[in-house]
Amino acid sequence: MRTPDRNPGWLSDDDLADARRRLPMLYVEAVPVRLDGQGRVTDVGLLLRVGASGGIARTIVSGRVMHGETLRDALDRHLEKDLGPMAFPQLPPCPTPFHVAEYLPIPGDGMYHDDRQHAVSLVFIVPVTGTCEPRQDALELTWLSPDQAASELVTSEMEGGRGALVRTALAHLGALR
Amino acid sequence: MRTPDRNPGWLSDDDLADARRRLPMLYVEAVPVRLDGQGRVTDVGLLLRVGASGGIARTIVSGRVMHGETLRDALDRHLEKDLGPMAFPQLPPCPTPFHVAEYLPIPGDGMYHDDRQHAVSLVFIVPVTGTCEPRQDALELTWLSPDQAASELVTSEMEGGRGALVRTALAHLGALR
Amino acid sequence: MRTPDRNPGWLSDDDLADARRRLPMLYVEAVPVRLDGQGRVTDVGLLLRVGASGGIARTIVSGRVMHGETLRDALDRHLEKDLGPMAFPQLPPCPTPFHVAEYLPIPGDGMYHDDRQHAVSLVFIVPVTGTCEPRQDALELTWLSPDQAASELVTSEMEGGRGALVRTALAHLGALR
Amino acid sequence: MRTPDRNPGWLSDDDLADARRRLPMLYVEAVPVRLDGQGRVTDVGLLLRVGASGGIARTIVSGRVMHGETLRDALDRHLEKDLGPMAFPQLPPCPTPFHVAEYLPIPGDGMYHDDRQHAVSLVFIVPVTGTCEPRQDALELTWLSPDQAASELVTSEMEGGRGALVRTALAHLGALR
Numbered sequence: 001m002r003t004p005d006r007n008p009g010w011l012s013d014d015d016l017a018d019a020r021r022r023l024p025m026l027y028v029e030a031v032p033v034r035l036d037g038q039g040r041v042t043d044v045g046l047l048l049r050v051g052a053s054g055g056i057a058r059t060i061v062s063g064r065v066m067h068g069e070t071l072r073d074a075l076d077r078h079l080e081k082d083l084g085p086m087a088f089p090q091l092p093p094c095p096t097p098f099h100v101a102e103y104l105p106i107p108g109d110g111m112y113h114d115d116r117q118h119a120v121s122l123v124f125i126v127p128v129t130g131t132c133e134p135r136q137d138a139l140e141l142t143w144l145s146p147d148q149a150a151s152e153l154v155t156s157e158m159e160g161g162r163g164a165l166v167r168t169a170l171a172h173l174g175a176l177r
Numbered sequence: 178m179r180t181p182d183r184n185p186g187w188l189s190d191d192d193l194a195d196a197r198r199r200l201p202m203l204y205v206e207a208v209p210v211r212l213d214g215q216g217r218v219t220d221v222g223l224l225l226r227v228g229a230s231g232g233i234a235r236t237i238v239s240g241r242v243m244h245g246e247t248l249r250d251a252l253d254r255h256l257e258k259d260l261g262p263m264a265f266p267q268l269p270p271c272p273t274p275f276h277v278a279e280y281l282p283i284p285g286d287g288m289y290h291d292d293r294q295h296a297v298s299l300v301f302i303v304p305v306t307g308t309c310e311p312r313q314d315a316l317e318l319t320w321l322s323p324d325q326a327a328s329e330l331v332t333s334e335m336e337g338g339r340g341a342l343v344r345t346a347l348a349h350l351g352a353l354r
Numbered sequence: 355m356r357t358p359d360r361n362p363g364w365l366s367d368d369d370l371a372d373a374r375r376r377l378p379m380l381y382v383e384a385v386p387v388r389l390d391g392q393g394r395v396t397d398v399g400l401l402l403r404v405g406a407s408g409g410i411a412r413t414i415v416s417g418r419v420m421h422g423e424t425l426r427d428a429l430d431r432h433l434e435k436d437l438g439p440m441a442f443p444q445l446p447p448c449p450t451p452f453h454v455a456e457y458l459p460i461p462g463d464g465m466y467h468d469d470r471q472h473a474v475s476l477v478f479i480v481p482v483t484g485t486c487e488p489r490q491d492a493l494e495l496t497w498l499s500p501d502q503a504a505s506e507l508v509t510s511e512m513e514g515g516r517g518a519l520v521r522t523a524l525a526h527l528g529a530l531r
Numbered sequence: 532m533r534t535p536d537r538n539p540g541w542l543s544d545d546d547l548a549d550a551r552r553r554l555p556m557l558y559v560e561a562v563p564v565r566l567d568g569q570g571r572v573t574d575v576g577l578l579l580r581v582g583a584s585g586g587i588a589r590t591i592v593s594g595r596v597m598h599g600e601t602l603r604d605a606l607d608r609h610l611e612k613d614l615g616p617m618a619f620p621q622l623p624p625c626p627t628p629f630h631v632a633e634y635l636p637i638p639g640d641g642m643y644h645d646d647r648q649h650a651v652s653l654v655f656i657v658p659v660t661g662t663c664e665p666r667q668d669a670l671e672l673t674w675l676s677p678d679q680a681a682s683e684l685v686t687s688e689m690e691g692g693r694g695a696l697v698r699t700a701l702a703h704l705g706a707l708r
Contacts, residue, residue, distance in 0.1 A: 069555075164531050174272040281424075
């Protein structure tokens with residue numbers, strides 16, 4: 001992390017790889033949902049993404065918080081990156097996450113894991129009112145009913161143990177059977 | 178409560194007065210807010226109402242839950258009653274209130290009081306995107322900045338101790354200084 | 355509800371049956387848990403009870419809030435009634451329930467149901483540090499691991515749809531897989 | 532961050548200073564409270580500490596999360612460091628913080644600030660049942676009533692804007708007037 005540069009918050013790939021071995025990395029994540037007129041969840045949006053190992057896995061909106069960036073700005077940035085500019089997400093009025101996911105590099109050492117790093121993720125539920133056009137490495141966004149999203153079939157396909165996170169989101173919404 | 182009628186959930190004034198002396202009454206309440214594009218609260222909406230004693234007091238959206246009515250339906254109904262049909266409130270995706278206010282008939286016996294009854298109120302924060310036209314006994318809706326709404330001047334004008342409730346709502350929104 | 359009596363909050367069986375057809379009844383419920391030294395849930399306590407239909411069903415601590423009674427007092431009273439005087443429950447510092455369960459008399463009309471009434475229940479998680487000796491109509495308290503408590507086998511045995519409530523409690527505790 | 536060492540999570544002072552300019556640092560904080568038998572907060576514990584500028588300031592339990600350390604472990608470690616080994620804190624059953632405090636290095640840029648770094652802090656309320664003996668740079672722990680702790684006099688003495696955090700904690704406990 002000694003490379004001189006003008007924006008000290010910018011990290012080279014080497015610096016970032018280094019930091020990942022030395023510090024917990026702060027993430028924000030979002031579970032996209034569609035609501036009916038009374039606020040009840042009707043659909044949960046899951047992304048299909050090409051995973052680190054080359055296989056296809058399901059995931060949610062996810063990304064790192066940068067130095068000097070507020071959580072709301074980070075959430076906004078990653079929602080646009082993963083869902084496109086026409087998703088019209090409703091950012092949460094309450095800045096406290098409904099869940100904190102701790103991703104540890106050692107498998108089996110907790111609910112969630114991430115081979116590359118120790119990441120701590122503040123997870124939010126974000127209603128989406130527009131049209132999602134996944135970009136970058138996200139291939140597709142699939143809308144599932146709450147019961148489908150919570151099913152063993154779907155949760156077992158999710159990256160890093162995030163199936164538990166989707167079920168926890170549905171519980172928070174009063175929609176987990 | 179023995180009056181025969183077709184809809185057993187309907188209560189005459191006498192029956193209701195009776196019930197209020199015998200059972201805790203279930204209420205829903207809502208603090209209307211306006212948000213900026215990132216979900217930050219910019220304004221809090223307080224109602225002016227002619228109080229029981231004839232004076233004018235500030236309050237929030239408030240009303241009883243009927244037999245057989247879901248909390249979402251009750252919230253929806255009272256938002257429309259107090260804010261008019263063009264308020265376009267966003268009902269909360271999470272059905273758990275951010276706060277429960279216990280109104281006891283004996284003053285000084287708690288944070289909140291109500292001379293008429295023992296009421297237990299599930300309180301929600303509701304973003305409003307349209308135009309509010311207070312109806313019935315609500316005279317006016319005033320939009321205040323978070324700092325104004327939390328000020329001693331404003332909170333001391335609120336009915337039944339609801340100043341504490343407005344401060345608690347702002348704390349929940351990360352906007353209480 | 356016109357019977358003259360000294361304590362107007364007392365209801366005869368007839369009055370209570372009447373009220374149940376006319377008003378939503380306010381309940382408090384508690385999911386008893388055991389924690390390890392770091393606050394992680396190790397066990398969930400479920401009661402075995404003889405149900406209305408004569409069969410045995412699993413349930414949690416549950417009871418009505420009386421007129422003039424605070425939620426904390428009601429929770430305390432029902433914990434002692436259902437778990438005995440040596441359970442040493444830790445009442446929650448935060449008075450907001452983690453979940454609100456709406457029991458409607460019409461089956462299939464929601465997540466939870468109760469043939470007798472429309473009940474709205476504020477549900478809390480209560481760590482228990484002593485010895486539980488179920489009393490009255492509760493036959494036994496069984497301690498289950500979080501995974502057992504969330505299993506289909508156990509949740510399907512629970513009264514009124516409370517299996518969803520137990521899963522929601524585990525999600526809130528970060529312990530739902 | 533290139534110093535070779537056996538424990539990659541260990542950071543030299545230089546490395547840490549570097550990281551603080553490049554990445555948001557993850558913290559846990561705790562508001563110590565005393566409760567009565569029904570879970571109501573009776574006292575809030577504030578630390579007196581010699582601040583960076585040499586003056587004495589009030590603060591709460593606070594510290595960095597290390598690489599590979601769970602949030603519960605970090606909370607436990609900092610509670611022992613700041614309150615001593617006989618405090619007997621009750622770690623929260625729910626791993627979600629009641630509040631997230633974003634400390635930005637630029638004063639006036641938000642609710643909280645920290646000259647040294649961009650820190651994101653997950654804040655918990657922790658009931659304490661034993662005897663606190665502050666250690667290291669904490670001089671003293673003072674127990675204040677909820678009304679005293681929320682007063683302008685006390686909150687204005689708190690480091691980094693944490694007066695807002697104490698009021699938010701009291702709101703969460705249903706004890707902010």
